[in-house]
Amino acid sequence: MVTREDIENIALLSKLFVDEKDLDSLTEEMQKIVAFADTINNVEVSTGEFDNINNLSNVFRADEVGESLPVEEILKNAPEQAEDHFLVRKRA
Amino acid sequence: MKYELVAGFETHVELQTNTKIFCSCTTKFGGDPNTHCCPVCIGLPGTLPKLNERVVEYAIMAGLATNCEIAEIAKMDRKNYCYPDLPKAYQISQYDKPLCEHGYIQLSNGRRIRILRIHIEEDAGKLIHNHGDTYVDYNRGGVPLIEIVTEPDFRSIDEAKEYVEKLQQIMRYIGVSDCRMQEGSMRCDVNISVRPEGSDKLGTRTEIKNMNSITNIAKAMEYEFERQTELIESGGEVVQETLRYDDATGTTSSMRSKEDAHDYRYFREPDLVTIAVPRDRVKEIQARLPELPEQKFARYTEEYGIPEKDAAQLTKYRSISEYFDKASEGLKSPKTASNFIIGQIFRRLVTEADKESFDIKTTAEQLNELCKLLESGKLKNNLAKTALDKMLDSGKPVTDFVSESDMAGLDDATLTEYCQNAIAAMPAAVADYKSGKEKALMAVLGNVMKQSRGRADAASVTAKLKELIG
Numbered sequence: 214m215v216t217r218e219d220i221e222n223i224a225l226l227s228k229l230f231v232d233e234k235d236l237d238s239l240t241e242e243m244q245k246i247v248a249f250a251d252t253i254n255n256v257e258v259s260t261g262e263f264d265n266i267n268n269l270s271n272v273f274r275a276d277e278v279g280e281s282l283p284v285e286e287i288l289k290n291a292p293e294q295a296e297d298h299f300l301v302r303k304r305a
Numbered sequence: 306m307k308y309e310l311v312a313g314f315e316t317h318v319e320l321q322t323n324t325k326i327f328c329s330c331t332t333k334f335g336g337d338p339n340t341h342c343c344p345v346c347i348g349l350p351g352t353l354p355k356l357n358e359r360v361v362e363y364a365i366m367a368g369l370a371t372n373c374e375i376a377e378i379a380k381m382d383r384k385n386y387c388y389p390d391l392p393k394a395y396q397i398s399q400y401d402k403p404l405c406e407h408g409y410i411q412l413s414n415g416r417r418i419r420i421l422r423i424h425i426e427e428d429a430g431k432l433i434h435n436h437g438d439t440y441v442d443y444n445r446g447g448v449p450l451i452e453i454v455t456e457p458d459f460r461s462i463d464e465a466k467e468y469v470e471k472l473q474q475i476m477r478y479i480g481v482s483d484c485r486m487q488e489g490s491m492r493c494d495v496n497i498s499v500r501p502e503g504s505d506k507l508g509t510r511t512e513i514k515n516m517n518s519i520t521n522i523a524k525a526m527e528y529e530f531e532r533q534t535e536l537i538e539s540g541g542e543v544v545q546e547t548l549r550y551d552d553a554t555g556t557t558s559s560m561r562s563k564e565d566a567h568d569y570r571y572f573r574e575p576d577l578v579t580i581a582v583p584r585d586r587v588k589e590i591q592a593r594l595p596e597l598p599e600q601k602f603a604r605y606t607e608e609y610g611i612p613e614k615d616a617a618q619l620t621k622y623r624s625i626s627e628y629f630d631k632a633s634e635g636l637k638s639p640k641t642a643s644n645f646i647i648g649q650i651f652r653r654l655v656t657e658a659d660k661e662s663f664d665i666k667t668t669a670e671q672l673n674e675l676c677k678l679l680e681s682g683k684l685k686n687n688l689a690k691t692a693l694d695k696m697l698d699s700g701k702p703v704t705d706f707v708s709e710s711d712m713a714g715l716d717d718a719t720l721t722e723y724c725q726n727a728i729a730a731m732p733a734a735v736a737d738y739k740s741g742k743e744k745a746l747m748a749v750l751g752n753v754m755k756q757s758r759g760r761a762d763a764a765s766v767t768a769k770l771k772e773l774i775g
Contacts (some may be wrong), residue, residue: 226568227394228387270579273358276322279329279341287342287443295336295440301389303437 215244306536307502311510312465312495313457315420316472317427317450319483319490320363326427326449327354328399334488340444346447348392353576356381360449361580363481364425365590367451368405368596370475371420375587379404381425381574389441390429398452400428404580410471411599417467419456426450427568444459451481457496457507462526465666469493469519474598478623486517493522498543499533507532513557525550529557536676543594597750601626609639615647624663632668632676641676649693665737666700667693675703715761720753723761727752733772746770 220239224231231239264270284297293300325332328345345352368375382400403424409417430446432439453472459465464505473484484491494515498508513529516522528550533543548557555764595603598620605616619629629646633639650667655661678684684692684707692706699705715723727749728735737745746767753766 222568225725226385226387226570227694232391242331258752264579270581272355272578274324274329275363276357277325278323278331281330282343284337284339284342287339287347287407298433298440298442299339299389301441 215240215247220241308499308530308537310460310462310497310499310500310526310530311457311507312497313460314453314455314459314465314468315494315496316453316469317428317492317494318367318453318472318484320360320449320451321482322357322363322449324357326357326360327447330447332448334490336444338440339444341444342446345394347443348394350775351535352747354574354740356398356577356580357449361540361582362448362590364404364423364451365582365587366431366479366594367453367476367481368408369587369591369594370479371408371410371423371453373408373420373423373473373658375580375582376402376406377584378402379576379580379582381580382571382718384569384571385425385629386569388429389439390446391433392430392443392446396427396429397574397577399424409474410468412464412467412471415465416460416464418458418709420682421454421456423451423453426452432757442743457498457510462523462530464520465495465526466523470523471534471564472599474621478595478598480595480623486519489517489736494519495526497526497529497533497535499530509545511543511546511548511557513548514560516550521550521552523556524552525557528555532557535662578662591645595623598623598626605639605643609633609643611640611643615643618647618651619643622661622663624661628663628669628672632672634673636673636676637680641679642672645672645676645693649690650697650730653697665697667696668700671696671702678703678707685759685762687754715757720761720765720769721773723753723756723765724773727757728770728773738774 217236219239220231220236220243242294288297288299291299293302319332322332323403324330325341325346327606328343330341330343330346333341345354365375380402381397383395384398384400385395387394403422405423406421408420408423411417426449428445428448428450430441430443432441434440448509455468458605459468473486474493476482476484482490486492495513495516496510497513498510500506500508513525516525529548536543543702547560549560550557595692601620602613602616606613611619620626624648626629629639629642632646633642636642650665652665653661653665672693675689675696679686679689684703687726688707689703692703695701695706696703731749731752734745734748738749749765749770750766754761754763754768
């Protein structure tokens, strides 16, 4: 059962602002999402251990250095930047 | 009432791979800000991580070297928290299926520090705080780490210090990390609580985060032990919290406010598949592990009869022990090589960094040659010492400084001649000796040694002098 407090807590952990008036509808929506996961849980599984659909394990990369991007590219979408750093402003 | 310290360690060790854990950016320390970055390690949407095979291998090596069991199946999980050092707002780590579990490190007092687990994860970026603003550099973001977690098995600060030193030594020997605490490639968090001596219940613990030197770890633990003891004695209660140690004031202070509830909401990382470690892979890695410091120490002390204090110095860094192993090959007494290393060679290596890099001009083979000449009696001890100094200065072999005639020793006629010269030159000393002052003969002996340029053997000179003086 998802409660209003759960929504408030998740919002706090995710650093999201949730308006008081949206809490009820969000609680209801979240309840539906969790219920969907319950549906999956209820499916009978007889094949034992299931990991992923392609039955893959050990997908590795060799330890070889490749190209990094120039700093301009890295910072291109940064909301704010200074001296080649991402800049996070002090919050009031 | 007497109180007992109880502590456990969480140690982050940066792995010395070429590339980051999930992308092919370099792991080189330093570099201009945000130049070792790509869409994967700055967490752009639509990118996929791909696990560096060497990270798994190094973690298994670390596990084997600390007596851990290696998991047959391991997986990666997301640890969620919002902070600017994590571009994705989650760290890819391992939660309930770490690569290594149930190991231990043996301390010199006979106690074992149990290792609960070793898991792999990505490092976070570096934050520079400036007037309330935060500058973020993601060069370190995605650098591979292992986190080594112990049980709360420490009962003293000395045990903690020895553990950190041993861990450093082992990781350096197997070559998975340089463990430089000052550069942050090894960082320790300590969980610490106190309880009345004899009690088997654990007290409420606090966690001191991110300490970057063994000295600070010791000081912080001492401060925190005193603080908690005083708090309990005065009727207070220890609050479970995360602390920061301030080097300047020597005190700890609270790091996180209570509103910042700990809830990492771990879940399976859906972008990475299972890690399977077949047993023959474990065996193959085990076979490649070098001889560990503990095993070397046992060999040096038990087989070679080297004093424990010397053996500890020889095994402290892999570079030194490997040099010693080569220099002592085929010697009747490996101690001969050990004495040269710990005496004359160490005198030239002032700092710990000098000792660790062991950058000297004389090769192990050259020292071995010198030791063999000494053992065969061809070279006298004092001549060998002088030769070694010249060898260390120049990097040239012993044969450049010691001639065939030096090694041949002195024939009886020459020895007699030198002794006669000395007796003639030092009548006062000879008279003293004759009147019963045994020690006066030393001066005469010195004169002979000087004439022979160290080639003479002290015992035969003494015998010859006594014979001549009568």
